[in-house]
Amino acid sequence: MIARPLPCHVDIAIVGGGPVGALVAQRLARQGKQALAIETRQSVEDGPTDPRALALSWASYQALLDAGLWRDGLAPTAIQRVHVSQQGSLGRTELNANELNLPALGYVVSYDKLARLALEQLTLGPAQLALGTTVTGVRSLSRFAELQLATHTGPTSMTARLVILADGGKLISQINGVQQTVKPYNQHAILATLTPTVPHAGVAYERFADDGPLALLPYGDDFMLVWTQTPEQAEARLALSDEDFMAEVAQRFSARLAGFSAVGPRRSWPLALKTLDSVVAPRMVMIGNAAQTLHPVAGQGLNLGLRDAAVLADVIATTPARELGEAAMLQRYAALRRKDAGVVTAFTDNLISFFDRPNPVFKHARSLGMLAMDQIGPLRRGFARRMVYGVK
Template sequence: MLIERLPHHLDILIVGGGPVGALLAQKLTASGHDVLLVEAKSHIGKDPRALAIAHSSIVALQQAGLWSDQLGATPITRVHVSQAGTLGRTVLTAEELELPELGCTVPYQALAQHALDVVAAGQAPLALGTRVSAVRQMARFTQVKLQTSHNALESEHQLTCRLLVLADGGQLIDQLHDIRQSVKSYAQHAVLAKVTPKQPHGGIAFERFADDAPLALLPNGMDYTLVWTQTPELAAARLALSDEAFIAELEQRFADRLSGFSAVGERASWPLALKTLNSVVGERVVLIGNAAQTLHPVAGQGLNLGLRDAETLAHVLAQTPKAALGEAASLQRYRQLRARDAGLVTAFTDSLISVFDSPAYPIKHARSVALLAIDQLAWLRKGFARRMVYGAR
C-alpha cells in the first residue's frame, strides 16, 4: 500500500522497489513482519532491456503475486549454445527437464512497473519518490536518512530499523563501515537491439560465442532481443552502422545457425563490469540482488540470482524472532545459505568471459570438445540445464 507518512522506527527497511525488493517485501509482509519498501522513482521510466527469467524465478514471482499474463513474456523452450567456426554446440530443452519452458523473456520495464503496482495495491507499505541519502550502522539498529519528493516538494526524514536490506542503491555501499565492493572491468560494452528474424524463432534462444565476442538472442514477442558484448571501440562503431550493415555483421556470426534477419530496431550500449562484495552482510545490514553482485549478462543469471537472494532471506527472517532481527546470527545464516549459489554462478559467468575470449586454436578446439561433450552426455547436459534454471542449490 502506498504511504506518504513515514514511520520513525520499524523492523525492516528495504531499499529498491524492483522485482527483487518487491518479492522480499511481499514475502516478509505475508509472514507478519513490520516492513517498509522505499523506491527512489515514482514510476519506472523507459527501459529497453529484456530479461531472461528462469522457470524457478517465474514460480517465485507467481507465488508472491508479482507475475501476470499481461507482461508480454515470451517462453523460451530451447537454448542453443554454439561456438562460431567449430562443430561445438549443445541444445538445452525444457522437455528434458519436464518443464513447460526453461524460462521466459520479459521486458524489464513491464516487470518492474508491475511489481511496484502490485505492492502499491497490496499490504506491504511502499514509499515512492523516496531516496536514502545517508546510513549509519549501530549495534542495536541502523539509522537512515531519507529524502522524499511529493508534489514537487522535497523533505527530509530520519528513521531507525532493526535491519536494513539493500536490494538496490549500490551507491550506499561506501557508507557501510564493514562492507567493501570490488569492481572488475571487462573492458567491454553490451550492445542491445531488437532484431526481427526472417523465420519464426519458435521459442529458441541462442548463445553464440564468436571469435571477437559472445552474443545472445532472446525471443521477445515475434522478434529477438540481441545482447552483443564487444570492446567499447567496436560497440561505438556498430552503433554507427546503417541498419543494413549492422544486420550483415550479425548474420555473418550466425551464418550456419539462422536464416537471417529482416530488420533491426534502435540500438543502445552500456559498459560491463563484475561487482562483488567482501561480504553480503554487515552490522544490521544485508545486501541482495544487484546491490550484492552485478554480473556479466552472458548467461542471463543476474536477476534470477537476486530473486533467489530474496527468497532465501525471506525464509531466514520468517524463522527469526522479532527481537533478533538484524542480529549477527541470522545474517550469518543467510550468508552461509547463499554462499554456494552466489559464488558458483558468479564464478561461472565470469569464467565464460575468460574461457571464450581467446581466439587461439588449441583453446578454441578445447571449447568445441567441451560443448560436444555436454551435448552427447545426457546427465551432463541435464545437470547444466538444471543449474541454469534452479541455480546451485
C-alpha cells in the first residue's frame, strides 16, 4: 500500500523493498505493526536489470509463499538433487530431496522477477510503502532513529523507533559503533545460461575445478552457470567464442555432463566477503545484504538474508510495544542470528580457501571427505538440512 503523504514518524522503518525487506514488511504488517518500507525505485516497472538466477532453499520458498511473495509467474525450476564433485578425483557426494522427504531441495528463480514481485506485493498488500524515496542519512537518537530522505518533492526527514536496514549498505559508514570488514577474493564470477544437450532433470551441479569452482543451476530448460575465476581468467573466458566457451565448461565436468548446445550472453562481477562486527546498533538492525554479503559458491546469500527477516519479524512479534527498538530487543535478535549467520558465513568463506589448494595431499583429503559424506547417510542428510533450513 502506497503511503501518501509520507509520515513524519513510524514505529518501524525498513530501508529496502527487495525480497528481504518485503518479507519482513509483509510479516510485520500482518502482525498489525506500524511499519513503512522505503524504496528508491519509482515503480514496479523500474525493477532491477539483474541477470542472476537465485537458488532458494525449500525453507526460503515456504517463507516467501507464506508472506504472499511467491507465485507461478516466477517460473521456478525445482532442484531435486545437488551433485558435488571435484575435478580430477573420484570423490563426490549427492544431496537428494527424497532423503529429506521434501518435494524439492529448493527452486531456482530469476532475481529480476522475484524483486519485481516483492515490490508489486508491497504496493498491493497491507504493508506501507514509500516509493521513489532514497535514504541519504541515518543516525541514532536517544528514543528514536532519524532518517534523512530524498524524495521527488525535495529532501525531508523521518523518525522511527526502529530502523531495519535490509539494503542500503552505503549507510553503514554513518552508523556509530558498527564496523564493516571487506575481504576481497581477487575473483570474478562469470554468469551465463547454458543449454544442455541432455535435459538436466532438476539436478544442480557444484564442481570444484582446478582453476575455480563452477555451479550449474537448473533454470527452465537451461542451466545458469556461475563460474569463479581470477579477474584475468574471467576476462579471457568472456573473450572466447561461444563454442570454445562451452567446450571449456564441459571439459571441467569431464564425463559427468554430455555437453551444451548453446550459451547466452556472458557477464562477470568482482567477489568479496562483507561482514559487520555487529548487526545491531542503537535503534537499528541490519539484515540481508546490509548485514553480510557472501561468495556465491554455496548459494546461501539470499537464503541467509530471508532467515534474518523471518527471525526479526518473530522477535518483534513477541516484543511489547514499549520495548520496540530497545537494546534488550536488539540483543535478543543478534543472539538468535549469531550461530546461523556465523556458521554459514565461515563455511562459505572456508570452502573457497579449502578448495583453492592444488596440493595433491589436500586434493586427496577433499576427495575422501566427499566420499565419506556420500557413504554416511546421517552426515549427508544433516548437511543437506543445514543447507535447506540453516543452522539452529
